[in-house]
Amino acid sequence: DRHVVVQTFPKRKRADEQMRESEERFTLFAEHSTSVLWIFDAKTNRLEYLSRACEQIWGESRDVLMEDWSRWTERLHPDDREHVLDVFKGVLGGDSTTCEYRITRADGSVRWIRDTLFPIRDEHGRVRQAAGLAQDITRHEGALVYVVDGGEAARQALTRMLQGAGYQVKVFATVRAFLEAAPVLVPGCAVLNVSAVDAGDLMVPRRLMARRIGLPVVATGERRGDVGLAVQAMKAGAIDYLEVPYTTDALLAAVASALAGIQDAAVGNREAEDARSRVAALSAREREVLHGLLKGGTNKTIGKELGISPRTVEIHRAHLMDRLGAHTLPEAVLKATAGLKPSTSQNEAKRRGDGWRGQ
Template identity: 55%
Template sequence: MSTAEAFPNGGIMGERMRTHDWAATPLGPAETWPQSLRTALSIMLSSAFPTYLAWGPELTSFYNDAYIPIMGDKSSSLGRPFPEVWSEVWDTIGPITKRAMRGEASYFEDLPLTLMRRGYPEQTWFSFSYSPIRDETGEVGGVLCTVHETTERIQAEAALRESENKRAAILEQLPVGVGLVDPEGNIVLSNQILQQYGLAKIPSRDPIQGEHWRGYTPEGQRLSPSDYPSARALRGETVVPGVDFLVTLPDGQEIWTRVSSAPFRKTAEEGLGAVFVVQVVEREKRTEQALRESQALLQAAIDLIGLSPYTWNPVTGALDWDARLKAMWGLPPDAHVDQEVFLSGIHPEDRPRVEAAIVQCSDPAGLGIYAVEYRVIGIGDGIERWVSTHGQVTFEQGRPAAFIGAALDITERKRAEAALRESEERFRQFAENSSNTLWILNFATMNLEYLSPAFEPVWGEPREGVLGDPSRWSRFLHPDDRERARRALERVRLGEISTEEFRIIRQDGIVRWIRNTFFPIRDAEGRIRRAGGIAQDITRHDGRFVYVVDAEEATRRGLSHLLRDAGYKARVFSSGKSFLEAAPALAAGCVVLDIGRSGAGGLVVPRELKARRIGLPVIVLGDAKGDVTFGVQVMKAGAVDFLPVPYGSDQLLAAVASAAASTHEEDEQNQEAGRVRLRIAEMSEREREVLAGLLAGRTNKEIGRDIGLSPRTVETHRAHVMQRLGVQTLSQAVLVATSAGFQAPSPGPNVPQGSDKPET
């Protein structure tokens, strides 16, 4: 039998089956198909129910016209393997198909499947059955799938549930009791607040509840139950704003409520129901009397803070001001005010802003809020004042109808804000131009909130990399100094001010010594919330700084070029006064002072440096005017060298090099003394006691007797002391310790001189 004869009908899919090239499929030409397949296809094509047939081991696909909408935009799947057609859901339907091919029928209801039938993932639901179809041999030849898509129903049910949940959620969120009443007066829906009243029916339909719910007119007359709001709503009336009821609750407590109601009908076929709202007004009743008292208190508060309420009629422009507000405009209490007077007192620079705020608050499309701060020039007294005004416009029929607002004189606040800004600006300029690093630490976060620009050249990093990183600051500290810095911060938490010296290690490996003053910063309540600090770089430099003091610009410029070309860091000062003001904060170096022809009168700089004990050696350049004793006067004034004019460049550079070398030598001595002090500080208390005894000239036995130790133990401590100081003889230990400033008790009667032989 030919394909055309086999499927004479069957609609669109019947025609497709007749024209399909079946010889190219695993099933082969239609003439060779078994009768069982032909019969199944005939039933499928004749069915008005969406049906799908998968036949043979390859599950070749067939489906009828009713199944076409389920396919969506998929290309024709006729003759393709079932797993290929529905590959996106084969993980779900594949096992079902395998069971059917083993002879097991299946039925599923509202099974969720995500299909790709319109070019995107689509959530769908289906009810279907998979039935095995047996061939002539009695074996299962294919699977017949009858399918019903339930996506629309599932989505509609979900939407309904969501709607009902939203309605229930909305009812539960309302701060009042809400109920829905059927035509017989039964409460069919209520929120939890209404359920607390224990109502099954509205009071007008329940005689017992009618005694517990007593309604009153505004004049205090008792209402008949037939005039209760819900009863009237069931007759088609709307009762708003409502009726006041004195309600007796199930626990016997009495409260005042206000009940409103309106007719309600779900559908045209249903009888008339009602919705009613119960609002507790107990507080309202109780506060009616207190309202008058509160108004008096409000007026007292207004007077206390200097607030001036006022009104404005947007239609007529009329203003109602009190005496305090008129005084802000420099007007007497009895002065007439209108919109023109109001605007005339506003500072010319601020008037456009005020007029714009008036236009904005008068726009019905906006919120009607008026809030602006501006200056006023007193009309009668000419005094400038700052005024803050806030108000609200009310609208009627889309037009501004009334305005009520309040004004406050904020002149003192503005002055304080200006003073604060000025103070902050002074601090900013000081911080940005200071050679010391200023910092502020937040104790709550342990973050640095502020670092002055001086941080970057000392620490060798940009400030941005440290601000906001709680750990970065501590990582700079030398490991041996971290605990000391931490303790200093803890003392600040307790309100103490302390100064510590510690080392930092920059990323480039350079070690610098810092002297830091820690101090607490308190908030408005006096609580210590932050720590502040002033960090000074006290690292001794290599003496390459040269400070040129010369009143003549040309000479200053020449000296500066000469020194810089020689590799020095030159800084010039135009007068001795400006130099002496900066001298305490300058790094180590030397001074080149050109006194010109001023003679001994120009030696103020070395004398002042000597008197203040500022270790900057001074080289004086000047005209001795033939006085051979002038050089002696220069040296007595505190200078380290004198070069009479004219002098050679080599002479000056040699003098500077000599002064720099002395500075470097002193710096090394100071650094070595500092290292010794650190090593002594690291000693145990016993070791320091032994060192003190050695400096006092005592023997081991005498030291042991003084501090309660045996001579052998003293000998052990003595060896540790020598090792820590890095010396081998007693005289070396005495020299090193005394050069570091270690103080020992007065020497006893026996002071051994000690030899330079190594200690054993």
Template identity: 45%
Template sequence: MLSIECAFDQCCRVEKDEADLPRVRDAIAACVDPAGDGRYSVEYRVIGRDDGVLRHIATSGRTSFERGRATAFIGAAVDVSEQRRNEAAVRSSEAQFRGFAENSSNLLWIVDPAVGEIIYRSAAFERIWGISCDEAPATLEVWMEHVHTDDRVAVARALEAVKAGEVTQYEYRIVRPADGGVRWLRDTSFPIRDDHGAIMRIGGIAEDLTQEDSRQVYIVSARPSEARHLARLVRATDYRVRIFESAGAFLDIAPVLAPGCVLVDLRKARDEGLSIPRELKARSIALPAIALDEPEASAASAVTAMKAGAIDYLLFDEEALLRQRLAAALAECHPTTGSPTRDQEVGAQIGRLTSREREVLVGLIDGGTNKVIAQALGISPRTVELHRAQVMSKLGAGSLTELGQIALAAGLSPSKAGAKVRKPT
């Protein structure tokens, strides 16, 4: 007579995905352990022996014990492959939507009309409204208080039409809660229906029609007190100011910020600060950067900042002198306009690569093989090969030589470490 363990082995002899085998074995060992409750519940993937098809199987059951020994088991196995495929498709669709929404200069929003709750707004909200998404109105009722009084009736009618199933386009003004500024918006709103045709959500795309004022300065500083001090100096030159506490926080929403320039404080987080002009250049974001450094900084520091892409370099010296030099630098600091050059277009393409794809691109520029890049990034050579194909496809490169030329045109170059390990061809 087979033991419970052997019986499980016979029942589960379908070719399981190797990544799931340890979990299945652990679940089997646990359910036949007299010290446990005998319950068995695990989901795993199997590869059909005859058709090679990958399937998701959900199993559950319970073991019976006599005198401290497993004697019987009853359970069931259900094929949940279609359900898992549907869930993966939904996740992929949501990821694509968020990727589009978070990088759009227009504001995308979604509302639950049953309770009037605003359940989603994209990153452009912060630029248009002048406050963070965390501070934003949570309901339509509160949101309506910030619509210009002369436009509220028309906006309310438009939203009622959307709730009734119509697609509407309307223009209106909002009064920004932070500074009282008035902005003109054009909104295209539409109903979102479920599988039965019932309206479960309403959504919209709001375009900011306001003529932008380029007298905007973004301060990036890891020192809150110094950031506030800099903000006072900048406001004295009649510029508007917005403060970011880290390079990451700034770069996350840089693509949707209003035209202006960036004041980067290098005194506490130098490497992080220098990443700002580099990233702005690599992603073709037209926000000129001014670097600010310690009074005793060396000439080499200035050269490094300018090579990184800063258009000016100032020392945090005597306040009167700093105010004078800052005003002069800001007066010369204008966002670039006009049609993008070929180099800018390439930079924008590289800016749209994922972080992993950019890491692989840098590895290729350094002359690394798939194996060398895989070891450096802690991934498999096969994964590197897939990312490499994606990079070449996105950048329109037909060969590694052409890929290198494209990268150089965008301002990327081999690192010193890469130059040392490159093999001669």
């Protein structure tokens, strides 16, 4: 019996380590994914896990949604609610499926969701959990402009100008209302009226970037001969400044440039997310080999550092390149580097927030 215990303990220890590594990879992927990962407990009828991305898509606090499951069903579009609940019951009965439906957020906007749902069974084959991966598939054409602050007449004139050019426009009468809604707004450009009298308006771009909210700001205002207002707005992070009165062409050019930047960032972020998920899927040993490669190590030097043979390093290297979808070592390094970097919006926030300090 003692012999059996001695032989079993290392296996159990290794199994525990593998389980811990698997949980770490899951958490790393879930918390960095722009899709919503969720797990529902069939016995308690409560969400057991919900990833942070739900706050951006559903426009609700993760804690609130986890605390009250009915908040999720309330957000289902009335025309889709019955169908989605039937699909969900089917998953609890053992079905795996993909479902597309709409949700209506608190701000009244509608988003299309594609949810891949599947059951999780216990050792007896009974469904104990339902889980899924929900993606926002709403088509945002990058044509949404938020008009913020300024007088009523000015906001109406600006709205007509932008709508005449084909943009969708949402108006915020105050900076405070805009900042409160900003975390859950669909990506777009903000046109902000700033005033030398109210210095708080000038800090809006910096506040957005500090909270990692990707809404570029085009500032407008009356300098009245004082170039300081324009300088302050640009230092605060506005991508452009237009002095009132400005021409229609000048405003539309500034808005178009801002929205083009959003589309470029979105493409970059999707690629970075894919790279991050691939890196997160690597085993602990594969990540150690990867870090060795990123430092310029060879199979021999990496093997010596990790206490394994160069041949074993080569095997791990081949596995990680396959997981990264890379055909050459330089390609693997580029993809891994992208997967280890913060997102474009995070980099932009850091650059904008710190870049003016030395000027």
